[in-house]
Structures are given as structure tokens and as C-alpha cells.
Amino acid sequence: MRRIYFISGLGADRRAFRRLVFPVDVELIHLDWITPLPKESLQNYAARLSEGIDPSVPFYLIGLSFGGMLATEIAKKLKPIHTFLISSVPVYTQLPWYYRTAGFLRLERMVPLGLMKQSNSIGLKFLGGKTSEELSLLKQLIEDSDPYFMKWALTCILNWRNKEIPTDLTHIHGTNDNILPAKYTKPDFLIKGGGHFMVYGDAGEISKIIIGNI
Numbered sequence: 001m002r003r004i005y006f007i008s009g010l011g012a013d014r015r016a017f018r019r020l021v022f023p024v025d026v027e028l029i030h031l032d033w034i035t036p037l038p039k040e041s042l043q044n045y046a047a048r049l050s051e052g053i054d055p056s057v058p059f060y061l062i063g064l065s066f067g068g069m070l071a072t073e074i075a076k077k078l079k080p081i082h083t084f085l086i087s088s089v090p091v092y093t094q095l096p097w098y099y100r101t102a103g104f105l106r107l108e109r110m111v112p113l114g115l116m117k118q119s120n121s122i123g124l125k126f127l128g129g130k131t132s133e134e135l136s137l138l139k140q141l142i143e144d145s146d147p148y149f150m151k152w153a154l155t156c157i158l159n160w161r162n163k164e165i166p167t168d169l170t171h172i173h174g175t176n177d178n179i180l181p182a183k184y185t186k187p188d189f190l191i192k193g194g195g196h197f198m199v200y201g202d203a204g205e206i207s208k209i210i211i212g213n214i
Helices: 042-052 066-078 097-105 121-126 132-144 147-159 203-211
Strands: 002-007 026-030 060-064 082-086 169-174 189-191
Touching: 002 066, 042 066, 042 147, 060 066, 066 082, 066 147, 082 203, 169 203, 189 203
Parallel strands: 002 026, 002 060, 060 082, 082 169, 169 189
Antiparallel strands: none
């Protein structure tokens, strides 16, 4: 029995992965969010989140967006068989330059918590929603998210400084990702037309890539 652990993206949960398809001999385990400590770093949070992983059993790791950054930090310590990043980046230098500038200026402190919960059709499409089903799920995910967690995570992303790419890592990205534009990244696989939420809309293609590497 092969085992895969999943870490979802910021403002999302395990529902984002529900269209991925795997063989029946694969055990799927979702690492649900835990409450961050005050001013906790991304690295420390990743270490605490990884306590939900049994390292005595060989495993694979899949991280989506912010979850991919956490997966990167976990992979450096626990050495999974293989790590997959979807719509994410493994090192901070692949973040858009304006994210790093915003982190340096600490602009995240100026974002009202109320804005974290707002969603409209334009914003949802910017996140990568295409069909009515995708837009509906994205809206649900945002409405169900914790604005305090989202603001903490945003601070972590803007101040993340990892430079090490773990071994045995596959990075899957979309050509139309508005949140983490592909031009700043160096993915192993580019999904044509894929947006930031392609884990749902392009689940079939992404499933094939993952299955081919496990």
C-alpha cells in the first residue's frame, strides 16, 4: 500500500484535491490545518504540521500553493520518496519580485482582515476558477477559511527565504497562473492554460503526472 500525504493551499482545504484520481492501492491522508502560534515562522509551522506524518512508513507528499511551500520544508527534514508541488514554488527566488518587495515593506500588515473573506466573480476567476462548479467551490473555500490564519500565512509567504530544493521533487505549474506567474518559476511540467486552481480544473492531467512518478 502506497501512502500519500496532502497539504492544501491557503484559503483551501482537502476539497481542492477531490478530483484527483489514484489507483486503489494508494492510501490518501490529508494533513488538515493546525492553529499557528503567534508570529510562528513557516518552517516551524511545517515542523509541527509534519507531526501528522508517520516517517516509519515510506510516503509521498503533495503540496498545493502555500501547502507546497510547507511540503518543501517538510521534505527537507523527513525525506519522502517523492514530493509534488502543484501551483507552488520550492524556493523563495521563484516568487514574483513584488511579493518579496511587499514582504520587505511588511505591506501585509496593512491588509484588513475583512478583505481576506471577500470573494466576487472577478477575484474567483483571477484565482483560476473557470466553470460554475470551480467558481462555486472556490467561493465556498474562501467563505469557510479563517481570516486570521490567512493573514498569518500571507506574512509567512512574503518573508519565506528557503533556497534549498529537496531531492526527488516534481513541480507542476499552469501557464495561466495569476497568483504565482509561470514566468518566475522553473517547473518540471507546465499545464497549458492551467490557472492557480488547476488542481481541480485540470485534475486528470495532473493525476497522470503524479501516478507516473509514484
